[in-house]
Each structure stands twice: as C-alpha cells, then as structure tokens.
Amino acid sequence: MNFKNLAQNLAVAASVTVASFTMAGVAEARDQIQIVGSSTVFPFSTAVAERFGQTTSFSTPVVESTGSGGGMKLFCAGVGLEHPDITNASRRIKESEFGKCTDNGITITEVKIGFDGIVLANSKEGAEFYLTTRDIFLALAKEIPDGNGGLIENPNAKWSDVNPQLPDLRIEVLGPPPTSGTRDAFVELAMEAGAKTFPELKALRKEDKKAFKVIAHSVREDGAFVEAGENDNLIVQKLTANPNALGIFGFSFLDQNSDRLKGSIVDGNAPTFENIAGGDYPISRSLFFYVKQEHVGTVPGIEEFLAEFTSDGAWGPDGYLVDKGLIPLPDADREAIRESATSLAPLAM
Amino acid sequence: MTDMAISNAANKQQTEFSARLQKRYAAERRFRAYGLSAIVIAVSILGILLGTISFQGAPAFFQTYIQVDVYFDEAVIDPAGTREERALRTANYQALAKSSLYEIFPDVTERREKRTLSRLLSSGAYRPLREMVVNDPSIIGTTQSVWLVTSDDIDTFYKGQIDRETVEADRRVKDNEIAWVDALEAEGRIDLQFNTAFFATGDSREPELAGIWGAVVGSFLTLIVTLAVSFPLGVSAAVYLEEFAPKNRWTDLIEVNINNLAAVPSIVFGLLGLAVFLSFFGMPRSAPLVGGLVLALMTLPTIIIATRAALKAVPPSIREAALGVGASDLQVVTHHVLPLAMPGILTGTIIGMAQALGETAPLLMIGMVAFIVDVPSTVTDPSTVLPVQIYIWADSPERAFVAKTSAAIMVLLGFLITMNAVAVMLRKRFERRW
Numbered sequence: 001m002n003f004k005n006l007a008q009n010l011a012v013a014a015s016v017t018v019a020s021f022t023m024a025g026v027a028e029a030r031d032q033i034q035i036v037g038s039s040t041v042f043p044f045s046t047a048v049a050e051r052f053g054q055t056t057s058f059s060t061p062v063v064e065s066t067g068s069g070g071g072m073k074l075f076c077a078g079v080g081l082e083h084p085d086i087t088n089a090s091r092r093i094k095e096s097e098f099g100k101c102t103d104n105g106i107t108i109t110e111v112k113i114g115f116d117g118i119v120l121a122n123s124k125e126g127a128e129f130y131l132t133t134r135d136i137f138l139a140l141a142k143e144i145p146d147g148n149g150g151l152i153e154n155p156n157a158k159w160s161d162v163n164p165q166l167p168d169l170r171i172e173v174l175g176p177p178p179t180s181g182t183r184d185a186f187v188e189l190a191m192e193a194g195a196k197t198f199p200e201l202k203a204l205r206k207e208d209k210k211a212f213k214v215i216a217h218s219v220r221e222d223g224a225f226v227e228a229g230e231n232d233n234l235i236v237q238k239l240t241a242n243p244n245a246l247g248i249f250g251f252s253f254l255d256q257n258s259d260r261l262k263g264s265i266v267d268g269n270a271p272t273f274e275n276i277a278g279g280d281y282p283i284s285r286s287l288f289f290y291v292k293q294e295h296v297g298t299v300p301g302i303e304e305f306l307a308e309f310t311s312d313g314a315w316g317p318d319g320y321l322v323d324k325g326l327i328p329l330p331d332a333d334r335e336a337i338r339e340s341a342t343s344l345a346p347l348a349m
Numbered sequence: 350m351t352d353m354a355i356s357n358a359a360n361k362q363q364t365e366f367s368a369r370l371q372k373r374y375a376a377e378r379r380f381r382a383y384g385l386s387a388i389v390i391a392v393s394i395l396g397i398l399l400g401t402i403s404f405q406g407a408p409a410f411f412q413t414y415i416q417v418d419v420y421f422d423e424a425v426i427d428p429a430g431t432r433e434e435r436a437l438r439t440a441n442y443q444a445l446a447k448s449s450l451y452e453i454f455p456d457v458t459e460r461r462e463k464r465t466l467s468r469l470l471s472s473g474a475y476r477p478l479r480e481m482v483v484n485d486p487s488i489i490g491t492t493q494s495v496w497l498v499t500s501d502d503i504d505t506f507y508k509g510q511i512d513r514e515t516v517e518a519d520r521r522v523k524d525n526e527i528a529w530v531d532a533l534e535a536e537g538r539i540d541l542q543f544n545t546a547f548f549a550t551g552d553s554r555e556p557e558l559a560g561i562w563g564a565v566v567g568s569f570l571t572l573i574v575t576l577a578v579s580f581p582l583g584v585s586a587a588v589y590l591e592e593f594a595p596k597n598r599w600t601d602l603i604e605v606n607i608n609n610l611a612a613v614p615s616i617v618f619g620l621l622g623l624a625v626f627l628s629f630f631g632m633p634r635s636a637p638l639v640g641g642l643v644l645a646l647m648t649l650p651t652i653i654i655a656t657r658a659a660l661k662a663v664p665p666s667i668r669e670a671a672l673g674v675g676a677s678d679l680q681v682v683t684h685h686v687l688p689l690a691m692p693g694i695l696t697g698t699i700i701g702m703a704q705a706l707g708e709t710a711p712l713l714m715i716g717m718v719a720f721i722v723d724v725p726s727t728v729t730d731p732s733t734v735l736p737v738q739i740y741i742w743a744d745s746p747e748r749a750f751v752a753k754t755s756a757a758i759m760v761l762l763g764f765l766i767t768m769n770a771v772a773v774m775l776r777k778r779f780e781r782r783w
Contacts, residue, residue, distance in 0.1 A: 030633065032723075036716075039744070042720070043745065045720075046554045047554040049720065050553055050554050050555075050722055053722055054473070057435070057438075057439070059723060062720070062721055062731045063720040064634075064635070064716050064719040064720075065719070065720075065741070065744075082631055082634070084634075124519075231743060232746070250746070252746040256521070256747060256748050257748065258519050258520075258521070259511070259521070320472060324554070324746075325746060
C-alpha cells in the first residue's frame with residue numbers, strides 16, 4: 001500500500017462526498033407519493049400502496065410510520081416536494097393542526113377509511129371476562145372516587161374487588177405506553193366512559209374538563225398495569241405465556257391470533273367484526289388519512305391512489321383491507337366519502 | 350523441653366500455614382469457577398438466542414407452492430393482439446391464476462366457495478405469470494405448468510404451525526380449505542420449495558411475498574456513503590491530531606470532545622441529520638444518501654479513536670529512521686507510518702461500519718423507517734435498511750411475519766459476522782509486532 005494508491009483512494013472518496021453534497025443540494029423531483037403518519041393505519045396504507053404500485057404504471061408510494069402526531073407535523077410543514085403528500089391518522093385532525101396547515105397554505109381533503117377496535121384479550125386457557133367500562137376504570141385508574149366526594153389511590157388488587165362477578169384473579173393488564181395512539185384511544189374511549197358513570201366525576205367534567213381528563217386518563221402505576229411496549233406481537237406472546245393476564249391491543253392482532261386468544265366482552269358486546277362494524281362494541285375509533293390538494297397534479301398518481309383506496313375491492317366488506325383487519329364503514333358512508341375524496345372536497349373546521 | 354516448645358510452635362506454624370495455603374487454593378479455584386460459570390452463562394444465553402432465532406426463522410426460507418396448469422388465454426392477456434409491453438404488463442393475470450386453480454376442483458361452483466378456494470393462492474401469486482409473458486410473449490395461447498405461491502395462512506398450515514384439532518371457528522384455515530390442501534397433497538401438487546423470492550424482492554404487506562433484497566441493497570448503499578465520508582475524514586483528522594498537532598489546551602479539548610462524541614446516543618445524530626441535511630440542504634427524505642451521512646457522523650469518532658491508537662502503536666524509531674535518511678514529514682507519514690498503521694485503521698473502520706449497519710434510531714428521524722417495495726438503485730432512491738426491515742416485520746399483525754423477522758435477523762447477523770471476520774483476518778494477516 002503506497003502513497004499513490006492511498007492518495008488516489010482518498011481523492012475518489014472525497015470527490016464522491018463532494019459530488020453527493022452538491023447533487024443533493026437541489027431538491028429533486030419525485031415520482032412517488034410520500035405518505036407519513038399513524039402506525040395503526042400503516043398496515044392498511046401499505047397494503048393499498050403495494051396494490052397501487054403493482055396494478056398501475058405509477059411507482060409504489062413510500063409509507064412511513066411516524067405516529068399520528070408526528071405525521072401531522074410533517075404534513076402541515078408546508079407545500080413543496082420535500083413535504084409529504086398524505087398523512088395517516090388514528091384520530092381526527094386537531095383544530096390546532098388544521099390551523100397550522102392552513103397557515104402554511106395547505107388545503108386538506110379528509111378521508112375516513114374505517115374503524116379499528118381496541119380489545120382487551122386474554123389466553124384461551126384463561127377465565128372469561130364480562131367487563132363494563134366502569135369495571136375497566138375501577139381496575140386501571142390511578143385514583144378512583146372514595147364515595148364521599150374525594151379521591152383515593154386505587155385500592156383494587158383483584159378483579160373480584162372491582163366487581164364481585166369478575167374472576168378472583170389479580171389485576172394484571174399489559175398495555176401500550178403513553179406514546180402510543182392505541183393508548184390514547186383506550187383511555188379516551190374506555191376509561192373516560194367508565195369515569196363518566198360516577199356522578200361526582202360527571203359533575204366535575206362539566207365544571208372543569210381538564211381536571212376530569214387528568215383523573216380519567218391517569219393509569220395506575222403500581223404494577224397492575226404493565227407497559228409492554230409498542231409491539232403488539234410481544235403482548236400476544238406474553239398473554240399466551242400467562243393465562244391470568246389481560247392485554248390491550250388492536251383488533252387485527254386478535255383476529256390473527258384467534259386460536260390462542262379470546263376477547264373480553266365489554267358492556268355486553270364481544271369484540272367481533274360485526275359488533276365493531278355495527279358500532280355496538282364501545283371501544284372503537286375511526287381511522288383517517290389526509291391529502292394535500294396542492295400536490296395533486298405535481299406528484300403523479302395521487303388521484304388514482306385515492307380511487308384505489310376508496311374502491312370496494314379495497315375498503316369494501318369483501319375488500320383486501322378487511323383481510324388486513326380493517327373494519328369497513330357502512331355502505332352509505334363509504335359512498336359519500338368516496339364522492340368527497342375523488343372530487344377532492346376541501347376540509348373546513 | 351524447649352526443643353519441644355520450638356517444634357510445637359513450628360508445627361503450629363506449619364499447620365496454620367498449610368491451612369492458609371489450602372484457603373488460598375480454594376479461593377483460586379472459586380475464582381476460576383466464577384469466571385467459567387460467567388462464560389457458560391453468556392454462551393448458553395447466546396446459544397438460546399441464536400437457537401430460537403434459527404428455529405423460528407428457518408421456515409421462512411421455505412415457501413409452500415401449488416402446481417397449476419395455466420392456460421395463457423389471449424382473450425385475457427392481449428385481446429387486441431398488439432403484444433405491446435404496456436398492455437402485457439397491466440393484463441388481468443389474477444384471473445388466469447384463479448381459473449387454473451378452479452380447473453383442479455371442477456366441483457366447486459358456488460360463488461362464495463370459489464372465492465375461498467381462490468384464497469389458497471397468494472394475492473400476488475400471479476406476478477410470475479406476468480414476468481413469463483413479458484419475457485416471452487410467444488407463450489400466449491399455450492398451457493404451462495407453473496408453481497404458484499400460496500397465501501400465508503395456507504403456508505403456515507402446510508408447515509404444521511396451525512393445529513388441525515382446534516375448533517374451526519378459532520382456526521384461520523377452515524375445514525374446506527384443509528380438505529383442498531389434502532387433495533392437492535394427494536396429487537402431489539403442493540410442495541415446500543426454497544424461497545428464492547425472499548432473497549430477490551423488496552418488502553410486501555403479504556408475508557409470503559415479502560423479501561429482504563430491498564433492505565440489503567439499501568443497507569449496502571447507505572454503508573457505501575458512510576464509508577466514503579467517514580473514512581477519509583476520520584483518518585485525516587486522526588493523522589493531523591496524532592502526527593502534526595501541537596500539544597496544547599485546544600487539542601486536549603478536541604480530544605475530550607471526540608471521546609464524548611463516541612458516547613452520544615445515536616438518535617441525536619438523527620435529529621442533527623433532520624435539521625441539517627433535510628431542512629437546510631433540502632436533501633430527499635428516506636434516501637440512503639442522508640442515512641449514510643448521518644451514520645458517518647456517528648462512525649467518525651470510532652474511526653478517529655481507532656486510527657489514533659493504530660498510529661500510536663507505530664514505534665517512534667520508524668519515524669526517526671525515515672527522518673534520518675532525509676524524508677519530509679509528509680513522506681514519513683504517507684510512506685511509513687500510515688501503511689504500517691493501516692491494519693489497525695481498517696479494523697477500527699470495519700467495526701464502526703458493523704455498528705452503523707445495526708443502527709435504526711437515527712434513521713427514524715430522516716424517514717428511512719418506511720414501507721418501501723421497490724428495490725433502490727441509487728443513493729437518492731427511497732430505501733430502508735436491514736434493522737429497520739426487522740423492526741417493521743416484527744410489528745406486523747400477520748403471524749407469518751414472525752418467521753420472516755427471525756430470518757431477516759439471521760441475514761443481518763450473517764453480514765455482521767462476515768464483516769467482523771474480515772476485520773479479524775486483516776488484523777491477523779497484516780499486523781506487525783514490534
């Protein structure tokens with residue numbers, strides 16, 4: 001290894017570096033749709049993206065899993081090819097986010113794609129659970145009403161303490177961490193509903209919504225609720241190993257593991273496809289994606305992508321998204337949303 | 350009397366001494382046993398880890414295929430008869446694949462049942478048919494025997510991971526599907542084959558179609574950029590600091606900072622990449638170019654530290670001898686010191702690269718944690734890398750992805766072991782002892 005060789009190598013490497021810097025200095029035109037956002041919508045968005053790439057002459061869209069909030073931040077940052085075209089969300093866009101988008105000159109089209117149920121499930125070998133949202137709140141809240149107008153640290157150690165009809169088992173629930181959208185939806189839909197069944201908390205909600213939310217959204221930290229990480233597959237594995245534990249995760253994971261797990265019945269409704277689609281199962285949320293109208297025409301294929309996503313072959317009751325665990329919207333809603341999506345109706349708030 | 354006392358005392362001393370000696374030997378034996386048990390524990394944990402990964406991942410290297418006789422119907426593929434590639438590419442091959450399967454089971458006529466039957470095949474099973482026609486349009490109008498890939502549920506069932514004894518309602522593969530699979534089995538039309546597609550295609554939402562190649566290419570492109578940036582920068586910085594820089598407070602400060610930089614959590618480099626490369630320079634998201642630059646920043650301290658250590662190990666006598674025969678400082682470094690230090694530098698670089706290969710956290714910020722189907726071909730194409738692919742698959746609900754995840758881990762470990770083996774080989778081969 002002499003100097004000449006070494007110098008040549010270094011020079012080549014350096015020129016590659018310099019070239020790459022200058023080359024990338026100019027933002028390139030992109031020929032594929034860029035999608036960011038919720039990890040809950042990710043499995044559906046990617047399925048459509050793949051079909052779209054396979055069946056049309058457009059490139060396959062790139063789908064990033066950034067979380068609903070992270071996606072909105074990127075999406076609303078501005079108009080231009082360096083910003084994403086579509087963002088997925090497992091909740092509706094917030095007013096503050098909508099304001100930020102409008103300030104940056106972005107016109108949005110909202111597309112509601114279906115429902116996702118959040119289930120409490122345990123191993124097939126475990127006990128049957130017939131829960132109410134009140135039971136869920138009493139079992140998992142950090143502080144519960146003491147019956148005299150005050151609050152006490154949650155004293156319930158067993159399910160039978162919560163409700164004598166429940167099994168005589170230690171409360172052990174594996175769930176997602178606070179950063180997860182599933183957790184947000186769970187506390188909002190199950191815990192809040194449970195908290196509202198107490199008259200004193202209901203009254204508090206009217207006076208001071210913030211104080212109510214703090215109580216309803218605080219999950220106990222004494223070991224009864226275990227934060228098991230964002231990975232739902234991990235929770236499924238732990239549940240099969242421990243028949244006494246319950247887990248909280250998305251419906252598609254229950255659907256895929258129906259031979260090992262069973263869903264708890266909440267307010268008299270089992271977490272089945274039909275119950276979630278019919279709106280009977282209480283812990284379910286809507287899934288959305290948002291399209292940047294300014295990019296239609298600049299980035300090729302956005303309109304065609306919308307048409308593919310809202311076709312009955314994709315999101316209909318027999319579509320391929322249902323195989324992926326999406327709960328479809330009622331027929332009339334699908335028709336109306338397809339209309340507004342394909343005509344790029346702007347969202348107003 | 351006094352003799353006795355002396356000898357008694359001596360005896361006592363003797364016994365105390367041997368007791369102490371025994372104690373010391375015992376302590377030594379215990380010490381060795383601790384060390385040995387530490388190694389046994391470490392090795393067995395590693396063994397369990399590798400064992401479970403290989404056990405779970407092995408099925409992913411094989412895939413269930415069904416043999417069907419496909420009639421390449423001109424009316425379906427190319428009704429106009431133009432043989433244009435565009436028309437050939439967008440034809441409805443799915444229909445061809447389905448009808449060839451229906452022909453095997455002529456008594457399945459009811460619409461719903463036919464639908465279930467068609468789900469034996471993967472939703473992407475038709476893709477090879479398209480490639481066949483595009484590559485050789487003359488097969489239109491003929492009947493060919495083709496092995497098509499099955500859906501993930503049938504695949505896991507055929508591999509014995511779904512129990513026939515489970516109640517039908519709780520089983521993802523229903524009774525009629527099992528009957529069809531058994532019938533195909535009796536005819537020898539269903540078989541496990543080596544999954545070549547796994548090593549040739551990009552990601553997919555269907556576990557049976559998902560491949561690792563896109564991530565392998567993405568990792569390769571990223572590491573090329575990392576190497577091209579961090580190696581020249583790191584080596585030049587180290588050579589200057591070690592051979593030319595004066596020893597003063599400033600160089601001390603720089604040295605401390607470099608050592609600190611090596612311990613900074615990698616996500617911080619991702620944030621830096623987002624702010625500098627994406628926002629300021631306007632580079633594309635999800636590109637190996639940006640990923641490589643971010644990882645280069647992360648690898649730089651490792652390379653600088655390794656290079657400085659290698660330069661330090663070159664004895665001063667070499668430098669003095671070269672200077673003595675009239676070499677300039679530049680000649681001393683480039684003709685003598687650097688070549689002698691090269692094995693150490695390369696070892697450090699390869700270890701830094703192996704570290705970069707396994708990194709995901711900084712790539713999250715710059716958009717490389719993404720679902721990307723197309724295999725990248727340049728450093729500005731959107732792409733993902735091996736550890737990110739593992740993360741995405743581990744997070745997918747479909748159960749067949751569990752095996753894919755472990756298989757991807759095996760591929761990544763294979764690369765890491767190869768890289769470290771090269772580092773060891775370089776050291777063994779070129780290292781000089783003084």
